[in-house]
Amino acid sequence: MTDKSIDELQQRLTDFAAARGWEPFHTPKNLAAALSVEAGELLEIFQWLTPEQAATVMADPDQAHRVRDEVADVLAYLLQFCTAVGVDPAAALAAKIERNEIRFPL
Amino acid sequence: MTDKSIDELQQRLTDFAAARGWEPFHTPKNLAAALSVEAGELLEIFQWLTPEQAATVMADPDQAHRVRDEVADVLAYLLQFCTAVGVDPAAALAAKIERNEIRFPL
Amino acid sequence: MTDKSIDELQQRLTDFAAARGWEPFHTPKNLAAALSVEAGELLEIFQWLTPEQAATVMADPDQAHRVRDEVADVLAYLLQFCTAVGVDPAAALAAKIERNEIRFPL
Amino acid sequence: MTDKSIDELQQRLTDFAAARGWEPFHTPKNLAAALSVEAGELLEIFQWLTPEQAATVMADPDQAHRVRDEVADVLAYLLQFCTAVGVDPAAALAAKIERNEIRFPL
Numbered sequence: 001m002t003d004k005s006i007d008e009l010q011q012r013l014t015d016f017a018a019a020r021g022w023e024p025f026h027t028p029k030n031l032a033a034a035l036s037v038e039a040g041e042l043l044e045i046f047q048w049l050t051p052e053q054a055a056t057v058m059a060d061p062d063q064a065h066r067v068r069d070e071v072a073d074v075l076a077y078l079l080q081f082c083t084a085v086g087v088d089p090a091a092a093l094a095a096k097i098e099r100n101e102i103r104f105p106l
Numbered sequence: 107m108t109d110k111s112i113d114e115l116q117q118r119l120t121d122f123a124a125a126r127g128w129e130p131f132h133t134p135k136n137l138a139a140a141l142s143v144e145a146g147e148l149l150e151i152f153q154w155l156t157p158e159q160a161a162t163v164m165a166d167p168d169q170a171h172r173v174r175d176e177v178a179d180v181l182a183y184l185l186q187f188c189t190a191v192g193v194d195p196a197a198a199l200a201a202k203i204e205r206n207e208i209r210f211p212l
Numbered sequence: 213m214t215d216k217s218i219d220e221l222q223q224r225l226t227d228f229a230a231a232r233g234w235e236p237f238h239t240p241k242n243l244a245a246a247l248s249v250e251a252g253e254l255l256e257i258f259q260w261l262t263p264e265q266a267a268t269v270m271a272d273p274d275q276a277h278r279v280r281d282e283v284a285d286v287l288a289y290l291l292q293f294c295t296a297v298g299v300d301p302a303a304a305l306a307a308k309i310e311r312n313e314i315r316f317p318l
Numbered sequence: 319m320t321d322k323s324i325d326e327l328q329q330r331l332t333d334f335a336a337a338r339g340w341e342p343f344h345t346p347k348n349l350a351a352a353l354s355v356e357a358g359e360l361l362e363i364f365q366w367l368t369p370e371q372a373a374t375v376m377a378d379p380d381q382a383h384r385v386r387d388e389v390a391d392v393l394a395y396l397l398q399f400c401t402a403v404g405v406d407p408a409a410a411l412a413a414k415i416e417r418n419e420i421r422f423p424l
Contacts, residue, residue, distance in 0.1 A: 006112065009199055016203060019212055025366045029152040029160035032145075033365040035180070036248055039138075039145040040358025042187075046135040047351040048343045051263070054135035058191050068193055072202030074141070074184055075195050078177070081148075085164050087174055089181050093115055096178035097122060106125055131260045139259040142354055146252025153245040154237045157369070218324065221411055228415060231424055241364040241372035244357075247392070251350075251357040254399075258347040266347035270403050280405055284414035286353070286396055287407050290389070293360075297376050299386055301393050305327055308390035309334060318337055 006090050010079045017080070028084045035077040042070035112196050116185045123186070134190045141183040148176035218302050222291045229292070240296045247289040254282035324408050328397045335398070346402045353395040360388035 017026055045066055046054050058064045082089045123132055151172055152160050164170045188195045229238055257278055258266050270276045294301045335344055363384055364372050376382045400407045 009196060012203055020210055027157055027160060029157060030365055032149045032152050033245055033361055036145040036149045037358045037362045037365055039142040040355045043138045043142045043351055044355045046138050047348055047355055051133055051135060054133060067191060068198040071188060071193050071195055072198040075199045078180055082177060085173060087177050089177055092174040092178040093181045097118055104126060136259055139255055139351055143252045143256045143259055146249045149245055150249045153242055153249055224415055232422060239369055239372060241367060241369060244361045244364050248357040248361045251354040255350045255354045258350050261347060263345055263347060266345060279403060280410040283400060283405050283407055284410040287411045290392055294389060297385060299389050301389055302327060304386040304390040305393045309330055316338060
């Protein structure tokens with residue numbers, strides 16, 4: 001049973017970094033770079049796979065663990081970036097979906 | 107007032123893509139690539155800024171809009187990727203924080 | 213008829229940036245970020261394509277121009293990064309191929 | 319003494335991959351993804367460094383080796399991508415510099 005709230009995850013990440021004195025490193029620029037690096041690590045898992053192989057990557061326990069680990073890293077840096085710049089990620093996404101509903105009407 | 111639930115945002119994204127027939131494109135490999143591309147677009151905002159300039163990027167309304175827009179894109183592709191591979195992003199992050207508490211003890 | 217020498221391209225890029233006063237921005241960290249951003253823009257061209265569509269991307273003049281343009285940007289930032297840190301890219305690659313010949317013997 | 323010719327490095331990479339039966343993996347889309355992943359690994363070296371620390375990264379032999387290794391990987395995938403799509407990287411860059419001389423006049 002895990003917490004599903006973005007706010008709570010952001011707070012846990014903030015507390016984790018603060019307790020270790022990592023705040024000086026967590027500038028918006030550094031966190032944007034780290035986010036991009038981790039997104040690359042997630043992509044690395046898929047880079048040589050055919051679409052068919054990529055579709056069954058979670059059937060392998062080691063690959064599945066790696067996928068979950070990289071998803072966690074991407075989400076962690078995204079939420080820490082949002083904390084650093086004061087952006088509400090869920091509100092930003094909700095607003096974007098609304099803009100896209102106009103941009104790509106049914 | 108926006109929805110804060112990851113589950114609900116995932117469902118809205120799934121419905122949005124399904125209504126437009128985009129599911130065939132939303133393979134795990136393509137979504138991992140798109141996530142990486144969008145993370146790069148977020149980083150682009152900061153690439154030439156000094157740490158001081160990067161710290162005040164949200165003071166400029168145009169830059170602030172761009173930041174929120176790219177955050178939304180990164181989160182959208184991360185959530186759609188998680189839907190495609192059946193990963194719970196909040197659970198993955200909570201598990202990672204717990205592993206990191208052991209890896210980086212106080 | 214184009215120059216094929218990496219050295220000469222590096223020099224042209226250095227002169228171009230110097231003439232415009234861009235050197236202060238061309239730190240190793242900024243150039244590594246810009247390189248990653250441009251590699252993402254190249255990937256963006258392919259992100260939703262099937263392997264079959266990706267194989268024929270150069271048949272479309274607009275797409276072909278975009279591919280050449282992004283290749284140029286990636287190479288430009290890679291060479292400028294190498295200038296900034298004093299790395300000889302061709303020597304680095306030749307040394308890597310030699311290590312890989314041992315790592316992946318026939 | 320290393321080879322400085324882009325053409326020769328491209329040929330060595332092609333031969334290396336062919337001798338190991340790797341051509342089926344070296345599609346334009348996969349190589350663009352791999353290029354982006356390796357650019358991320360280069361950026362990873364710099365992500366937490368201050369501009370001052372980043373400027374002296376080559377003074378540390380281990381870091382310097384890592385930088386050269388990632389430069390080699392980026393260049394390798396860029397050249398292999400160019401082979402796969404039939405783009406002359408030096409010509410693409412020379413043409414881009416000429417366009418930029420018009421776009422950013424002195």
